[in-house]
Amino acid sequence: MKDAQQTKTTAEAPDATGLNFYVTNVTGTRSFEATGVDPTLPADVVSQAVSVELSLPQNVPWTFRRDDSAEYVDGLSPIGDQVEPGTRTTLTPKAHLG
Amino acid sequence: MTDKAAGIKPAATDSWGLVLSIQLDPKNGPEATRETVTAADLSELQTEAWRENWLRKGRTDVALENLSFEIVPVFNQNGNETASSLILRSTGPDRSVENLPFSIFALSHVASRASERLIASGVLNAGDLYYYSVIPRHLAGNSPASPADTKKSSPGGFALREEKNAPPPYLQSPLPPLLRAARAVNVDTERKRYPVLYTAGALAQAERAARRGAQFEPPVETGALLVGPICTCPETNECFSVITDVIELLDTEAQTYSLTLSGRTWQRVETVIRTMQNQPETRCHRLIGQCHGHNFKPLETTGMSTSAFVSADDQLWNNAVFSRQPHQLCHIFGLDEDLHNDERLFGLEDGRLLERGYHVIPKFPPGNPGA
Numbered sequence: 090m091k092d093a094q095q096t097k098t099t100a101e102a103p104d105a106t107g108l109n110f111y112v113t114n115v116t117g118t119r120s121f122e123a124t125g126v127d128p129t130l131p132a133d134v135v136s137q138a139v140s141v142e143l144s145l146p147q148n149v150p151w152t153f154r155r156d157d158s159a160e161y162v163d164g165l166s167p168i169g170d171q172v173e174p175g176t177r178t179t180l181t182p183k184a185h186l187g
Numbered sequence: 188m189t190d191k192a193a194g195i196k197p198a199a200t201d202s203w204g205l206v207l208s209i210q211l212d213p214k215n216g217p218e219a220t221r222e223t224v225t226a227a228d229l230s231e232l233q234t235e236a237w238r239e240n241w242l243r244k245g246r247t248d249v250a251l252e253n254l255s256f257e258i259v260p261v262f263n264q265n266g267n268e269t270a271s272s273l274i275l276r277s278t279g280p281d282r283s284v285e286n287l288p289f290s291i292f293a294l295s296h297v298a299s300r301a302s303e304r305l306i307a308s309g310v311l312n313a314g315d316l317y318y319y320s321v322i323p324r325h326l327a328g329n330s331p332a333s334p335a336d337t338k339k340s341s342p343g344g345f346a347l348r349e350e351k352n353a354p355p356p357y358l359q360s361p362l363p364p365l366l367r368a369a370r371a372v373n374v375d376t377e378r379k380r381y382p383v384l385y386t387a388g389a390l391a392q393a394e395r396a397a398r399r400g401a402q403f404e405p406p407v408e409t410g411a412l413l414v415g416p417i418c419t420c421p422e423t424n425e426c427f428s429v430i431t432d433v434i435e436l437l438d439t440e441a442q443t444y445s446l447t448l449s450g451r452t453w454q455r456v457e458t459v460i461r462t463m464q465n466q467p468e469t470r471c472h473r474l475i476g477q478c479h480g481h482n483f484k485p486l487e488t489t490g491m492s493t494s495a496f497v498s499a500d501d502q503l504w505n506n507a508v509f510s511r512q513p514h515q516l517c518h519i520f521g522l523d524e525d526l527h528n529d530e531r532l533f534g535l536e537d538g539r540l541l542e543r544g545y546h547v548i549p550k551f552p553p554g555n556p557g558a
Binding site for chain 2: 107117148184
């Protein structure tokens with residue numbers, strides 16, 4: 090849970106080789122800067138790879154949710170079409186209570 | 188660490204990997220499949236070891252990331268090289284070592300993953316029984332694993348750099364006077380589980396939110412997230428949680444047997460918790476768990492006389508949302524066979540959510556009439 094000023098400051102120097110954006114876990118206890126992301130990759134491929142890196146449970150699929158709009162990204166569409174440099178997202182499990 | 192009563196002892200210290208052997212017949216049946224236990228599969232066991240061996244001993248200065256872990260299998264005595272139980276050994280930054288035993292049921296989520304694959308391939312039918320054993324594999328030369336690195340390169344070529352967020356601080360609060368004023372609910376005095384306290388007001392709010400779905404026709408699942416501080420006791424060194432507030436889950440997709448949170452649900456939750464953490468009196472508040480209603484009569488398929496149980500979906504959801512959070516809770520408000528209200532609280536124990544008790548206190552902090 091970083092403030093907007095810090096986000097802007099960090100995003101002013103993006104990694105030239107790919108997309109840079111921010112990822113927070115659902116409960117807001119950990120956040121990461123993802124750098125050098127291939128913007129042509131489907132969003133689901135990126136979210137799943139991030140979940141593996143964070144040692145999150147692999148019994149559920151994961152998706153990105155934009156913090157500004159609360160909208161989930163389309164997992165099949167390229168991440169670069171839906172997430173701009175510096176965007177803050179939350180990595181959210183595609184799961185439900187039962 | 189030798190279990191003298193059972194006559195078993197752990198394997199010599201070394202690095203071990205684990206594989207589950209899945210069988211459809213418990214007595215010498217053919218192996219249906221194998222499933223490798225991954226680092227992520229051990230995440231909740233590591234989190235529980237952090238709580239039991241470090242936080243509850245007053246070592247709240249030790250972060251989970253500062254611990255390294257290794258699995259030590261306890262072999263069956265029948266010589267078939269399967270493990271009867273496991274010990275998770277954690278080593279702190281000062282090189283001190285702690286051990287926590289787990290049963291092989293702590294890996295039931297791994298077996299469940301294998302069973303889903305068997306169901307998908309038609310080898311197993313949904314609801315069929317299956318059995319598993321744990322086969323340790325010696326990993327020569329591997330060093331103990333740490334649960335997280337601050338910087339990693341992904342297979343896709345991108346990198347993750349962890350931002351140094353300060354987690355909500357622990358709140359110092361003496362536990363004995365709180366317990367003296369508390370009403371114990373389903374507390375097993377034989378087992379010294381970490382204490383969970385509810386204010387009476389928060390418990391009432393949680394039940395109200397969970398049972399709200401019973402008013403619909405057909406009834407649906409509704410619920411809330413549980414909020415409050417994690418406290419440390421300066422007298423006993425105990426680490427305990429206090430649920431003082433709930434955030435009702437709104438804008439959900441509610442069905443009779445499921446509850447799905449939307450992006451707007453999460454956005455509201457984040458706004459509320461951020462606001463709390465920015466207020467001096469609630470700066471230690473964090474999301475501790477969830478409660479929801481199983482507003483249906485007991486299901487024959489579960490073989491239980493209550494609908495207040497943790498479903499497989501609940502277990503998955505809690506593990507995903509509260510990953511690496513040792514005080515995670517799941518409170519189910521359901522019905523018994525006579526359709527009377529029933530409720531049960533579940534916490535992380537033996538690597539999964541198991542039923543446990545709690546204490547109800549009039550208010551918290553004790554001197555605050557509004558809490």
